[in-house]
Amino acid sequence: MGDTLNVGLVGYKFMGKAHSFAYKNVSMFFNMPLRPRMKLLCGRDEEGVKAAAERFGWEGYVTSWKELISRDDIDMVDITAPSNAHKDIAIAAAEAGKHVFCEKPLALNLSDAREMLKAVESAGVKHMVGFNYRCAPAVRLAKKLIDGGKLGRIFHFRGFYLQDWIIDPEFPLVWRLQKEVAGSGSLGDLGAHLIDIARYLVGEFDEVMGMNETFVKQRPMVSEMTGLSGRAAKGAPRAHVNVDDATLFLCRFKNGALGIIEATRFATGHKNGMWFEINGSKGSIRFEFERMNELKYYSVDDPEGEQGFKTVQVSEPVHPYMAAWWPAGHVIGYENTFVHEVYEFIKAVSEDKLPEPNFYDGVRCQQVLEAVDVSIEQRQWVKVDDI
Known part of the structure; x- marks a missing residue:
């Protein structure tokens, strides 16, 4: 090597x-x-x-x-x-x-x-x-604030991942809409990111209860895949959609915090609207991926009459990863999160350490996904550790 x-x-x-x-x-x-x-x-x-x-x-x-x-x-x-x-x-x-x-x-x-x-x-x-x-600098800053006690005891996690790219009922049956290939629809594709973020920032899930819906039951069979999209021949036969178009679930964390997570591909006007908010006894944070270089932060320690969410521009060398990029205020984009992933992976290999997130995190996420599916089927709360 x-x-x-x-x-x-x-x-x-x-x-x-x-x-x-x-x-x-x-x-x-x-x-x-x-x-x-x-x-x-x-x-x-x-x-x-x-x-x-x-x-x-x-x-x-x-x-x-x-x-x-x-x-x-x-x-x-x-x-x-x-x-x-x-x-x-x-x-x-x-x-x-x-x-x-x-x-x-x-x-x-x-x-x-x-x-x-x-x-x-x-x-x-x-x-x-x-x-x-996880590798967005603002999310790393959120982790630092939480681990440093800036938010105090965590009460709530609410996360939403909203897209609209398959609303057209003539959109073809691409592989992400086939359970045998994708494993899941919006829950596994979008919700998995929120589950991982929640585990990373708040802690392990205790129990979940969910509901889902497939709004378009049949779609034209795809003839050619083009990235996220695809093409269907005119008059193509239609096939059954066997994954969820939207899934919402309530959750309780092992530390007592409450949560709600929504993942949908039917939120008109949203292209890649992933955001989350965490509320604690000493403050709150809010992150919106479409403004990925910002973190909203509220602190109860600010003087009375001056409290409110402030916007932290996470683009200075003091912020995670940013010293490697551009001068202060010169923002980065979606593609840079993958650069950070590769950096973390190769650094771990060179130091003979296990990188994060690793397959253990992947299994824990899959456990939550499966617990949500079971809860939907049984129409009741399900303990994640029982899955």
Whole structure:
């Protein structure tokens, strides 16, 4: 391995592009203990993966993830393929002695996620799951404030992830709307991020109770995938949508805090509206990803008559990660959260430490997701640890 880490990436569309951006740029901004080498890009369509490899800056490409894993010159495997491929690739990579970075949600279900965790632990390789919102500087600042007691005892977590990209009933049945490929709809795709943020900032979930709805029951079958979207031929046959369009659930944390989480793809006017608020005995914080360089902070210690939410511009060298980027006030964007993930992963490999969030966090998130599903089916509160 020397002073480089040879990377093999599976998947080259939306997330594959985001991860490629991270590997290409991380050494430009961060003093890396190991420099990632973009060795191989993997995708099933040879024409597509070849073009992506050339465009993104990969040295080569393959059309089989098994071939990628078998290569002696690959040190880590990064999985951005659809969720139904995560388990087989991650377990095979671990058994081959490769470090593993896997996009969220970790697996189709809790049983598969636990198998993946067992595999990486048995192999002794480093592992990470791609909850990139943890790596926004404002979220890291929120963690610092909470851990420093600035909010006091935590009472509430409320989180919303709102999108509207599938409201059109003629939008085709892309893989994210197929349970056998995605594992879940809005809950697993969007809600998983909020679950991870809540665990990271507030603590472990105790019990949940949810409800969901699939507003459009059938959609045209897709003929071509294009990133998040897709195309359907005119007059294409329609097929059943077997995932949730929207899920809401109440929760109670083990520390006594209460929470509410909503994830939907039917919130008209919202493109990627992820936000959360946390209320405590000494203050509150609020974060909106569409204004990702800001953190709203309220403190009861401010003088009477001067209290109110203030906006902290999280773009100075004192803030997490920001010393590596631009002069104070020069903001960063969505793609930079992936750079921070890659930095954390490679730093952990070089220091022989386990990065965070890792497969353990992925399993705990999957446990909450499954508990929500069970609660919806049974129409009652469900203890997360019973799942």
